Amino acid sequence: MEREFLTIAKESLNELVDRLMETHQVIAPVPRNDGVVFDVISSPKEMDLEYRGHTLLPPKRFFFPEKEILFVYKVKADGVEIHDKLEELKSLRQVIIGIRPCDITGLLVLDKIFTKMFKDPYYIARRKNTLVIGLTCNEPAEYCFCVFTNSGPLLKEGFDLLLTDLGDRYLVEVGTEKGSNVVRFNPDIFSKAGERDLREREEIIREVAERIKAQKLPDFTSLYDFMRRNFNSKIWEKYGRKCLACGKCNFTCPTCHCFDVFDDPDLSLKSGKRIRVWDSCHFISFTRVASGEIFRRERTSRVKQRIYHKLCYSVDEIGIISCVGCGRCIDVCSAGIDVREVVRELEG
Amino acid sequence: MNGNPYIPKLAVIENIKDETPNIKTFRLKFLDEALQKEFNFAPGQFIELTVFMYGEAPFSISSSPFSTDFFEITVKKMGTVTSALMRKKTGDLVGVRGPFGRGWPLVEVRGMNILLVGGGIGIAPLRSAILFLLSRRRDYGDITLLYGARTPRDLVFKEELERWSEHLDVRVTVDRGDEKWRGRVGVVTVLFDELELDPKETVCFQCGPPIMMYFVTKRLLEMGFPKDHIVVSLERLMKCGMGFCGHCTISGRYVCLEGPVFRYNEVKGFLERAVEVYSE
Numbered sequence: 001m002e003r004e005f006l007t008i009a010k011e012s013l014n015e016l017v018d019r020l021m022e023t024h025q026v027i028a029p030v031p032r033n034d035g036v037v038f039d040v041i042s043s044p045k046e047m048d049l050e051y052r053g054h055t056l057l058p059p060k061r062f063f064f065p066e067k068e069i070l071f072v073y074k075v076k077a078d079g080v081e082i083h084d085k086l087e088e089l090k091s092l093r094q095v096i097i098g099i100r101p102c103d104i105t106g107l108l109v110l111d112k113i114f115t116k117m118f119k120d121p122y123y124i125a126r127r128k129n130t131l132v133i134g135l136t137c138n139e140p141a142e143y144c145f146c147v148f149t150n151s152g153p154l155l156k157e158g159f160d161l162l163l164t165d166l167g168d169r170y171l172v173e174v175g176t177e178k179g180s181n182v183v184r185f186n187p188d189i190f191s192k193a194g195e196r197d198l199r200e201r202e203e204i205i206r207e208v209a210e211r212i213k214a215q216k217l218p219d220f221t222s223l224y225d226f227m228r229r230n231f232n233s234k235i236w237e238k239y240g241r242k243c244l245a246c247g248k249c250n251f252t253c254p255t256c257h258c259f260d261v262f263d264d265p266d267l268s269l270k271s272g273k274r275i276r277v278w279d280s281c282h283f284i285s286f287t288r289v290a291s292g293e294i295f296r297r298e299r300t301s302r303v304k305q306r307i308y309h310k311l312c313y314s315v316d317e318i319g320i321i322s323c324v325g326c327g328r329c330i331d332v333c334s335a336g337i338d339v340r341e342v343v344r345e346l347e348g
Numbered sequence: 349m350n351g352n353p354y355i356p357k358l359a360v361i362e363n364i365k366d367e368t369p370n371i372k373t374f375r376l377k378f379l380d381e382a383l384q385k386e387f388n389f390a391p392g393q394f395i396e397l398t399v400f401m402y403g404e405a406p407f408s409i410s411s412s413p414f415s416t417d418f419f420e421i422t423v424k425k426m427g428t429v430t431s432a433l434m435r436k437k438t439g440d441l442v443g444v445r446g447p448f449g450r451g452w453p454l455v456e457v458r459g460m461n462i463l464l465v466g467g468g469i470g471i472a473p474l475r476s477a478i479l480f481l482l483s484r485r486r487d488y489g490d491i492t493l494l495y496g497a498r499t500p501r502d503l504v505f506k507e508e509l510e511r512w513s514e515h516l517d518v519r520v521t522v523d524r525g526d527e528k529w530r531g532r533v534g535v536v537t538v539l540f541d542e543l544e545l546d547p548k549e550t551v552c553f554q555c556g557p558p559i560m561m562y563f564v565t566k567r568l569l570e571m572g573f574p575k576d577h578i579v580v581s582l583e584r585l586m587k588c589g590m591g592f593c594g595h596c597t598i599s600g601r602y603v604c605l606e607g608p609v610f611r612y613n614e615v616k617g618f619l620e621r622a623v624e625v626y627s628e
Binding site for chain 1: 358379400402403404426427441557558583584585595598599601605
């Protein structure tokens with residue numbers, strides 16, 4: 001399919017966001033602490049679309065919240081009344097703007113995980129009701145390596161619209177029908193893109209890719225056999241000793257999807273909630289069963305679980321790796337564990 | 349199951365049977381009769397059971413797949429959900445999702461001799477298989493059940509064991525006897541000493557603590573059992589049952605989707621230590 005390209009002046013983007021806000025909840029990168037995070041905005045002025053690299057936290061929480069009530073229930077004399085929270089998601093209309101190609105790829109990974117054999121209706125509802133406006137990088141951050149995970153600096157799918165900052169304007173690539181409709185309903189905001197605009201984007205992407213390529217990493221998408229061969233490598237013990245098993249890498253990963261499920265009763269003991277919260281495969285309790293058996297007791301086995309899940313198990317499970325090269329796990333690790341170093345060390 | 353697979357369907361506790369001081373069998377029936385009629389499961393599959401206010405936990409179905417008016421779970425008091433369940437009475441409501449997972453390969457092993465090995469509460473999913481086998485007795489060769497429990501007091505399905513022994517070879521052992529116990533004493537592998545089995549013609553279904561399955565598997569391999577004649581049911585804490593929550597994964601395989609029943613040749617390739625013990 002021939003892709004449609006347009007441009008939008010920087011001031012006009014604010015106007016577009018203003019219009020979208022009339023009918024949608026808009027999520028955008030906003031400055032927080034030393035970086036930016038995605039949050040719901042009440043004015044386009046709050047947006048920071050010039051952030052470098054990735055946001056502190058991935059956008060997955062707007063599709064798969066860190067804590068989510070699945071349903072609430074009332075226990076009555078004549079039965080139990082269950083109210084499914086999914087109903088409320090049907091009217092959700094949200095836009096996420098400023099999301100990077102690596103994080104969009106993260107959503108594509110979650111799409112596959114949450115629709116594997118069973119369908120996760122909560123994730124699907126949020127995903128279906130969200131317009132994705134991506135934003136490519138002008139400058140990679142310190143730990144970015146998307147080129148080696150095939151998730152940037154440009155991507156072919158997963159966005160409705162994809163912006164590239166060209167200085168005074170954005171180049172806009174239309175990815176879907178949904179994105180095309182935004183253009184069609186706001187004809188005063190978009191202009192047709194020319195050869196020059198496309199060349200400029202190409203130049204920016206090439207430069208970003210070059211800078212990331214300088215790290216000279218192996219192709220992460222084809223490490224499957226290599227990793228399997230090195231399952232019993234001596235280096236894992238070292239990383240097992242290093243890891244603090246804090247779970248930060250899980251919680252900042254755009255594709256980690258593990259969760260715990262529990263009931264939260266009201267103190268009247270007449271009503272309760274079924275809740276799911278993000279969980280971490282680094283926690284010792286993660287594999288504990290009723291008998292007390294813990295299947296990944298050694299920290300080494302837990303360090304391996306995460307890395308192998310990303311690079312091997314994921315390939316078996318959904319056909320692709322689930323590392324998107326955002327580098328957040330490297331950025332946040334208090335023990336200084338760097339997946340790029342792990343792979344380099346295994347290569348010897 | 350139609351609709352949102354996270355929403356449990358209401359079921360009533362029709363009957364509760366005390367098996368041991370801390371194990372009970374609960375007979376359940378969906379409130380919605382149509383749902384009860386449609387509820388088909390294979391022996392070895394599991395359900396997610398909700399005790400409202402306390403949470404949800406996975407349990408193997410222990411009843412016969414041919415009993416369509418009800419289904420049963422046999423539960424040992426272990427944690428929050430099971431303790432709350434123990435306090436429930438006949439007529440109380442619980443929530444049920446499922447069935448989930450893959451059960452025993454009963455159809456595939458037709459014509460063969462069946463060796464069933466259960467340890468402790470691990471006999472629960474085997475009971476469902478036994479009841480299936482009894483209904484289809486002529487389709488199978490010799491059937492032997494080896495069952496081990498800690499003490500005579502901990503033996504589950506006591507009267508049924510006697511009834512079953514009319515149709516299959518039932519052998520029981522306990523780790524520690526008491527003054528009245530005149531049966532075998534020792535772990536379940538001691539029962540193998542008296543058995544004459546043809547490994548080529550026999551398939552073994554086992555469910556019990558990991559340590560039991562390790563020693564039983566070791567013994568079977570020594571006896572010359574082909575790897576695909578050894579079938580295990582693995583215990584993991586399946587929280588969602590649908591391949592999302594990650595708690596039951598072993599080397600990227602979801603026990604809730606692909607298991608809990610695996611043939612040993614499938615399990616052997618698993619990389620992690622807890623399972624590697626089976627592959628030595």
